[in-house]
Amino acid sequence: MKAKRPSPRWLWLGALAAIAVVLPLLVSSAFTIDIFIRVLLFSFIGIAWNLMGGYAKQLSLGHAAYFGLGAYTSTILLIRFGVSPWTGILAGGVVAALASLPIGALCFRLRGPYFAIATIATAHVLMLLFLKFRDFAWGAEGTTIPNLGNAPLMMQFDSKLAYYYIVLVLLAIGLAITYRIERSWMGYYLVAVGEDEDAAEAIGVNALRIKRNIYMISAFLTALAGTFYVQYIYFIDPNTAFSFNVSVEAALVSIVGGIGTLWGPVVGTVLLEASSALLQSWLGSSHGGVQLTIYSLILIAVILWRPSGLLGVLTDVYARIVQARPVKKEALLDG
Amino acid sequence: MIETLAQAVVNGLLIGGIYALVSIGVTLIFGVVKIVNFAQGEFVMIGMYISFFLATYFGIDPLLSLFISMPVLFVVGVLIQHFLIRRVLGLGDMPQIFLTFALSLLLVNVALLLFTANYRTVETSYSETAIHLGAVYVPVAKLIAFVVAMALSGTLWVFLHSTDLGKAMRAAAQNRDVTMLMGINPDRVFAVAVGVALALAGAAGSLLMPFYPAYPMVGQVFVLMAFVAVVLGTLGNVTGALIASLMMGVAESLGIQFVGADSGLIVVFLMLLLTLALRPSGLFGGWTR
Numbered sequence: 001m002k003a004k005r006p007s008p009r010w011l012w013l014g015a016l017a018a019i020a021v022v023l024p025l026l027v028s029s030a031f032t033i034d035i036f037i038r039v040l041l042f043s044f045i046g047i048a049w050n051l052m053g054g055y056a057k058q059l060s061l062g063h064a065a066y067f068g069l070g071a072y073t074s075t076i077l078l079i080r081f082g083v084s085p086w087t088g089i090l091a092g093g094v095v096a097a098l099a100s101l102p103i104g105a106l107c108f109r110l111r112g113p114y115f116a117i118a119t120i121a122t123a124h125v126l127m128l129l130f131l132k133f134r135d136f137a138w139g140a141e142g143t144t145i146p147n148l149g150n151a152p153l154m155m156q157f158d159s160k161l162a163y164y165y166i167v168l169v170l171l172a173i174g175l176a177i178t179y180r181i182e183r184s185w186m187g188y189y190l191v192a193v194g195e196d197e198d199a200a201e202a203i204g205v206n207a208l209r210i211k212r213n214i215y216m217i218s219a220f221l222t223a224l225a226g227t228f229y230v231q232y233i234y235f236i237d238p239n240t241a242f243s244f245n246v247s248v249e250a251a252l253v254s255i256v257g258g259i260g261t262l263w264g265p266v267v268g269t270v271l272l273e274a275s276s277a278l279l280q281s282w283l284g285s286s287h288g289g290v291q292l293t294i295y296s297l298i299l300i301a302v303i304l305w306r307p308s309g310l311l312g313v314l315t316d317v318y319a320r321i322v323q324a325r326p327v328k329k330e331a332l333l334d335g
Numbered sequence: 336m337i338e339t340l341a342q343a344v345v346n347g348l349l350i351g352g353i354y355a356l357v358s359i360g361v362t363l364i365f366g367v368v369k370i371v372n373f374a375q376g377e378f379v380m381i382g383m384y385i386s387f388f389l390a391t392y393f394g395i396d397p398l399l400s401l402f403i404s405m406p407v408l409f410v411v412g413v414l415i416q417h418f419l420i421r422r423v424l425g426l427g428d429m430p431q432i433f434l435t436f437a438l439s440l441l442l443v444n445v446a447l448l449l450f451t452a453n454y455r456t457v458e459t460s461y462s463e464t465a466i467h468l469g470a471v472y473v474p475v476a477k478l479i480a481f482v483v484a485m486a487l488s489g490t491l492w493v494f495l496h497s498t499d500l501g502k503a504m505r506a507a508a509q510n511r512d513v514t515m516l517m518g519i520n521p522d523r524v525f526a527v528a529v530g531v532a533l534a535l536a537g538a539a540g541s542l543l544m545p546f547y548p549a550y551p552m553v554g555q556v557f558v559l560m561a562f563v564a565v566v567l568g569t570l571g572n573v574t575g576a577l578i579a580s581l582m583m584g585v586a587e588s589l590g591i592q593f594v595g596a597d598s599g600l601i602v603v604f605l606m607l608l609l610t611l612a613l614r615p616s617g618l619f620g621g622w623t624r
Contacts, residue, residue, distance in 0.1 A: 112371075113431070118608075124559070293445055293448060296440035296444065299437040300441065303437065
């Protein structure tokens with residue numbers, strides 16, 4: 001039975017989208033918008049990670065590889081060939097997706113923790129290679145992106161708002177892709193592989209192919225974030241582009257929010273970034289290490305007491321609030 | 336040419352001994368408890384800071400502080416096994432991987448808060464001395480570290496093979512369920528395995544201190560090496576990890592000597608990726624005795 005009226009789920013989504021669109025117009029401080037952009041960006045990276053790490057349970061700690069490849073592809077195209085980052089962002093995605101094939105072929109031979117270690121190694125190798133090849137990609141010094149002022153065709157804007165809306169669109173794309181995959185055969189295969197790879201193979205799921213495909217999608221999306229990030233900060237070097245922190249945060253926000261759920265990475269990023277922003281304003285200036293100390297404590301707490309993530313806590317609370325209301329049959333079918 | 340080669344091999348073997356202490360710890364925990372300890376490098380870091388502070392404030396030689404760092408880290412290991420690792424055993428990959436990973440993040444960043452990112456060094460009377468064997472130059476501090484590391488590895492081997500507890504640990508590594516049926520208390524065996532592994536990391540830290548700076552991120556170098564060694568040497572295989580660590584020390588040193596100062600790690604990672612491509616089960620087959 002299909003609902004004629006928009007279901008509560010879609011109303012919620014519409015409200016959320018409206019808030020996301022209006023929110024930056026209500027704040028004037030560039031600092032706050034900067035935090036919003038970070039939240040959206042890391043939600044998006046988390047979503048890309050979650051497709052593979054959350055649904056297929058392939059726990060990568062090397063997504064910086066694709067972040068960096070995306071960033072470098074678009075920057076090299078821009079500076080060496082004058083190609084607009086709008087083309088470069090897609091090219092970066094394609095390069096990353098292609099790179100995920102050989103990397104996956106190697107790493108998928110390993111399971112669990114050793115898969116994670118192998119992915120760390122691949123991201124690290126890429127960083128070392130980009131550090132070494134000075135002629136081709138500026139080596140350790142990196143390079144600044146030539147500032148053209150307000151040049152929308154070259155993905156450069158005077159106002160931070162523009163960047164905000166770009167990354168908001170990226171996030172919407174990421175959520176839409178996850179939503180589609182979740183409800184497709186691929187989604188079920190992914191969950192089956194994540195639950196028990198051998199059992200999934202036994203009932204005819206081609207585990208290697210499904211992992212390869214989701215890795216390509218995940219790499220593609222992560223690379224988009226890489227291009228966006230260098231365009232936003234106007235600078236690239238191997239340590240920023242292939243930063244281990246990107247790999248870590250991609251996994252962290254998903255786990256804290258709720259691994260293998262549509263909204264988990266978003267919830268996780270909002271919680272972590274909010275805690276770190278509050279902490280910074282409370283402590284004043286930056287204390288090296290405070291942010292990650294808090295993140296790791298939250299992560300340990302989540303793992304020990306709520307391994308399914310904090311999104312579940314929110315929905316429990318929500319369920320308790322609406323419990324008093326009689327549940328309509330239609331709503332059940334929609335949900 | 337031959338001298339350069341010999342020098343590079345000696346340098347590699349000497350640092351490989353330290354890698355061995357770290358990777359034996361990783362492989363021991365993996366073998367017995369079936370957990371990959373991402374925080375192993377951070378316990379090397381803690382060992383280094385223990386030695387640094389003992390040397391700076393009490394004038395205790397870093398090599399003597401081995402007798403403090405090892406027991407301290409053994410106790411830390413038992414506590415971590417009891418309060419943290421034990422709680423995620425039998426759960427999925429995610430909690431098992433990310434618990435120790437979070438622990439690693441936590442320790443690095445707490446160290447950053449407490450000790451800042453500054454490099455700390457300890458000068459000893461033997462820090463600068465070296466023996467000349469023909470044209471080959473052997474720094475005394477590294478030689479001592481290597482000899483002690485090998486002695487500790489040998490002691491562990493004897494412990495695993497001739498004591499009841501050691502045999503219980505090997506049995507638990509082979510088949511946990513049957514071991515429990517034989518009346519062995521797994522909690523105790525696991526706690527000792529983690530304790531011993533951390534004590535080895537602490538020893539590595541103290542041995543490094545005379546010639547290596549301590550800083551919060553120092554463990555990452557060693558843990559990456561250890562992971563590669565553990566994969567090369569076949570997961571859970573103590574002897575394999577030892578041999579692979581020495582090989583990797585040499586490979587890294589040859590890379591630095593003949594490819595470029597920044598290429599040591601590339602050589603090591605290429606070794607890892609090649610192994611994964613050609614022999615994903617590692618060079619040494621299953622659990623050897």
